[in-house]
Amino acid sequence: MQPMRLTQLWSPTLKESPKEAEVISHQLLLRAGYIRKLAAGIYTFLPLGWRVVRKVEDVIREEMDRAGAQEIRLPTVQPAELWEESGRWEKYGPELMRLKDRKGGNFCLGPTHEEVITDLVRGELRSYRQLPLNLYQFQTKFRDELRPRAGLMRGREFIMKDAYSFDLDEEAARESYERMRSAYDAIFTRLGLAFRPVEADSGNIGGSLSHEYQVLAETGEDAIVSCPDCGYTANVEKAELGFDAGSVEEPTPLGRVDTPGARTIDEVSAMLGVTADRLLKTLVYDADGSPVVFVVPGGRDLNEVKAERLCSAESFAPAGAAMVEAVTGAAVGFAGPVGLDGVRVVVDRTLEGAADRVCGANETDVHLTGVMVRRDVEGAEFADLLEAGDGDRCGRCGGRFAAFRGIEVGHVFHLGTRYSEALGARVLDEEGTEVTLSMGCYGIGVTRILAAAVEQHHDGDGIRWPMVIAPYQVLVVPLQLRDERVVATAESIYERLGACGVEVLIDDRDLRPGNKFKDADLLGIPLRVTVGSRGVEKGQVELKARDSDDVHDVAIEEVVDRVASLVRGGLSGTGR
RNA sequence: CGGGGUGUAGCGCAGCCUGGUAGCGCGUCUGCUUCGGGAGCAGAAGGUCGCAGGUUCGAAUCCUGUCACCCCGACCA
Numbered sequence: 001m002q003p004m005r006l007t008q009l010w011s012p013t014l015k016e017s018p019k020e021a022e023v024i025s026h027q028l029l030l031r032a033g034y035i036r037k038l039a040a041g042i043y044t045f046l047p048l049g050w051r052v053v054r055k056v057e058d059v060i061r062e063e064m065d066r067a068g069a070q071e072i073r074l075p076t077v078q079p080a081e082l083w084e085e086s087g088r089w090e091k092y093g094p095e096l097m098r099l100k101d102r103k104g105g106n107f108c109l110g111p112t113h114e115e116v117i118t119d120l121v122r123g124e125l126r127s128y129r130q131l132p133l134n135l136y137q138f139q140t141k142f143r144d145e146l147r148p149r150a151g152l153m154r155g156r157e158f159i160m161k162d163a164y165s166f167d168l169d170e171e172a173a174r175e176s177y178e179r180m181r182s183a184y185d186a187i188f189t190r191l192g193l194a195f196r197p198v199e200a201d202s203g204n205i206g207g208s209l210s211h212e213y214q215v216l217a218e219t220g221e222d223a224i225v226s227c228p229d230c231g232y233t234a235n236v237e238k239a240e241l242g243f244d245a246g247s248v249e250e251p252t253p254l255g256r257v258d259t260p261g262a263r264t265i266d267e268v269s270a271m272l273g274v275t276a277d278r279l280l281k282t283l284v285y286d287a288d289g290s291p292v293v294f295v296v297p298g299g300r301d302l303n304e305v306k307a308e309r310l311c312s313a314e315s316f317a318p319a320g321a322a323m324v325e326a327v328t329g330a331a332v333g334f335a336g337p338v339g340l341d342g343v344r345v346v347v348d349r350t351l352e353g354a355a356d357r358v359c360g361a362n363e364t365d366v367h368l369t370g371v372m373v374r375r376d377v378e379g380a381e382f383a384d385l386l387e388a389g390d391g392d393r394c395g396r397c398g399g400r401f402a403a404f405r406g407i408e409v410g411h412v413f414h415l416g417t418r419y420s421e422a423l424g425a426r427v428l429d430e431e432g433t434e435v436t437l438s439m440g441c442y443g444i445g446v447t448r449i450l451a452a453a454v455e456q457h458h459d460g461d462g463i464r465w466p467m468v469i470a471p472y473q474v475l476v477v478p479l480q481l482r483d484e485r486v487v488a489t490a491e492s493i494y495e496r497l498g499a500c501g502v503e504v505l506i507d508d509r510d511l512r513p514g515n516k517f518k519d520a521d522l523l524g525i526p527l528r529v530t531v532g533s534r535g536v537e538k539g540q541v542e543l544k545a546r547d548s549d550d551v552h553d554v555a556i557e558e559v560v561d562r563v564a565s566l567v568r569g570g571l572s573g574t575g576r
Numbered sequence: 577c578g579g580g581g582u583g584u585a586g587c588g589c590a591g592c593c594u595g596g597u598a599g600c601g602c603g604u605c606u607g608c609u610u611c612g613g614g615a616g617c618a619g620a621a622g623g624u625c626g627c628a629g630g631u632u633c634g635a636a637u638c639c640u641g642u643c644a645c646c647c648c649g650a651c652c653a
Contacts, residue, residue: 015602015614016588020646031587040645095652112653146577146651154652162653200653210653221652318650411653443653461613479612514613521613532612 003498004472006507006519011048013519023219025454026151028463032522034450034471041148041156048523049450051471053159056449057138059190059468060161067183069134069163074116076140080106082115086422097144109142114419114441117164122425125437128168131427132176136163138446152451153407154221159446166437168429170416173438177209177414180442184213184410191449192466194456196406198224199234209414213444214406215452222406225388229399236403237305239388240395248353252370254338260365263333265298268367272358275299280351280359280371282335284324287313291327295337295347295359295377296385303387310346310383328362336360337377338368347373348385407452408445415439457547463524464547467570474563475525476506479513479532489541489556490531496560502567521546526570527563 011033020037021027029035034049045053061071077099083089089096089106097109110116117135125133141160148156165176181197188195193215200212212235214224226233234240262268269276279298284291285307292311296302308316319327327343328335336359337345351357355372373380386392390403420426420437429435449469457464467473474497478490490506497504505525507516513532520528530542540553543562554562 012586014587018587019582019589022647037645093651114653141653143652147647147649149647160653212653408653413653441653445653482611512611512613512615514611514615517613519614530612534612 003494003504003506006505006509009047009505011046011523013522021151023150023153023451023455024458025153025219025451028454028458028522028524029151029450032463032524035152037151041145041154043152043155043157043447048471052450052465052469053446055469055471056191056446057159057161060138060187060444060446063183063187063190064136064161064163066186067134067179068132069136069165069183071137072135073137074110074113074120074139076110076142077107078110078113078116080108082119082423083108086115086118086419088115095143095145097142110139111141111143112441112443113137113139113162114164114415114439115423118419118423118425118439121166121437122420122423125166125425125427128427128429128435131437132165132167132172134163134165134176134180136161136442150219150221150451152447153219155447158448161444161446163442165440165442166420166425167440168427168435168438170438173414173416173440174209177412177440180412180440181211184412184442184444187444188213188215188410190468191453192457192468193409193449193453195409196224196226196233196404198406199232200238200411211412212406212408213410213412214404215409215449215456216404217407217452217455218405219455220405220407222408223387224404224406225390225392225401226404227394227397227399227401230394230397232394232396234388236388237303239392239401241384241386241388242393242395242398243350243384248374249355249372251372251375252356254371254376255369256361257367257369258365259334259367262365262367263331268358269298272367272369274358278356278358280337280357280373282337282360284319284327284335285311285316286319286323287311287316291319291323291343293327293335293337293340293343293345294385295345295351295373295380297348297351300348300389301387302385306383306385307346328360330360330362330366331364334360334362334364334366336362336368336371337373337380338362338371339378345377345380346383346385347377347380349382350386352382407448407455409449409452410442410444412442413440415441458524461518462522465524465526467526467567470503470524470526472503472505472525473567473570474502474504474527474529475520475523476504476529477516477520477531478506478508479516479530481508481510483533483536485536486531486533489536490529493529493531493541493556493559497563500560500564502564527566529559529563 013033014031017027035043099107138161142157145156167173167176195213195215198212198214200210223236225239262271265276276298281296281298283294294302324332351373357371358369359371361368392401417436425437426434454463476490476494478486480486494506526546528544535541539556543552543554
């Protein structure tokens with residue numbers, strides 16, 4: 001990569017942060033001139049931003065190739081027929097950006113490429129001898145998100161690396177899956193990110209086995225829990241909870257109490273003077289048109305993923321007011337599990353021995369007190385319904401979960417035959433019998449990684465890129481352009497660094513030192529070589545790492561070697 | 577889609593309530609002075625006040641509609 005002069009480089013920095021940017025990575029990427037917004041969730045990458053994208057891609061590419069995957073490029077625009085074949089033209093919903101061509105044919109902008117890749121492969125793969133096969137690409141994906149947010153964190157248009165593996169059977173497919181897992185560990189480690197592989201729910205993509213790669217960040221959208229004792233880490237939607245069974249509370253007499261207008265947990269607990277955990281939160285869901293009632297402790301959230309799994313329904317959503325009223329015979333807000341006839345009632349298992357609880361009476365403006373779940377809720381099923389949270393028991397070892405927030409930068413799925421079956425992707429095995437391919441898919445959010453990296457690597461003055469993905473590795477800053485010795489020294493260092501393969505920038509703009517320093521910090525180049533009159537007088541320049549406050553005076557003849565070795569160290573992950 | 581908020585110069589904002597020829601800071605351009613952590617002075621360029629209707633002698637300001645953007649929620653390979 002060529003060296004570059006700041007007088008040539010287009011990197012428009014902003015002193016003030018555009019008000020649309022709330023999270024730090026969004027603010028800094030805008031201010032430092034890496035990206036600009038075109039529309040909600042749609043961004044342009046400026047020269048520096050694009051260099052970072054390519055750096056990230058290069059790391060991913062190397063590790064994917066090393067793991068035996070082959071890079072290809074699938075189309076962005078996809079015909080509706082394929083999506084109809086897999087059933088997702090209907091199922092995917094409004095997030096799928098649909099288009100018509102001039103002849104009225106239906107197409108979509110690819111939000112993902114299972115259909116396209118499976119179609120490709122079914123036409124070409126005939127024999128088990130051609131397996132295993134793992135194909136990947138870097139692609140611009142488009143998902144018409146309900147609410148794009150936080151800049152690159154959740155865009156509608158974004159760059160993703162997606163890979164798809166094809167194997168003869170389940171066992172081989174799991175080997176492919178594990179190979180990708182180790183590739184992902186290598187990738188995110190090299191990218192300089194603090195991350196966790198997390199057991200995850202596989203969502204509507206289908207499949208049984210799945211891990212998310214979460215970059216730890218307070219601004220992350222995902223909630224994850226991790227057990228400090230056994231290391232089990234999972235998305236809260238998936239996390240297996242332990243619980244203390246067997247505690248049966250003392251019986252209490254059932255009572256009725258008027259609670260005019262008290263509909264929410266907060267209102268009821270305030271009116272009756274009981275804590276929220278004494279209440280039974282009763283939620284009615286619409287599973288394929290029939291109601292199912294779920295009951296969890298007042299202060300807790302129902303885990304919809306777990307709930308949905310219990311129903312195995314095509315459509316599953318909170319019931320509308322009409323259904324709630326039909327089921328309970330009362331206004332919304334007064335539902336309770338007691339006395340509901342002919343409706344499936346599932347109660348969280350932690351409530352099995354519960355007594356002295358409060359719940360809606362299925363009568364407007366009335367609640368029941370002293371409820372004993374076992375005694376009063378006829379035909380109740382018990383199941384794990386809770387969203388895992390901080391302090392909950394780990395389902396693996398009984399330790400206490402700690403909660404984190406994360407940014408999902410990667411996701412690996414074992415798909416099985418979900419798509420190969422639907423699209424008919426089969427090969428002949430050794431015995432000559434036709435076998436449906438076993439698939440896996442593996443995504444990495446390339447542009448989201450920029451946001452995640454900045455979330456993890458910044459300070460009050462700007463970005464602090466890890467060496468591996470920094471757009472340039474070194475910034476040479478001559479402070480006094482009028483001092484010929486300063487200019488000559490800086491130019492010489494700049495040229496020699498470039499000559500030995502270091503990606504170097506020189507701030508040759510005729511600006512005051514303060515401006516140069518501020519921009520240098522904002523841009524986040526890992527190493528800075530400052531050349532000033534005072535130092536040159538003594539035959540020295542200053543070397544400073546962006547992620548440290550230490551400034552080192554270095555003899556002019558030694559800087560190039562020093563810097564080059566620091567760069568090498570940073571790239572190999574052994575130092576900075 | 578529900579709730580909340582914002583659209584005035586490249587960026588950040590005031591002006592709107594109480595209609596009367598559009599302003600401030602930063603940035604940009606020119607000149608001089610400055611020069612180790614976002615300089616000073618002087619001058620200059622730059623705005624369909626998101627858009628469309630309406631009220632009015634007159635609308636950034638009042639009314640109606642609409643669009644865009646942001647935040648919370650729901651949603652989500």
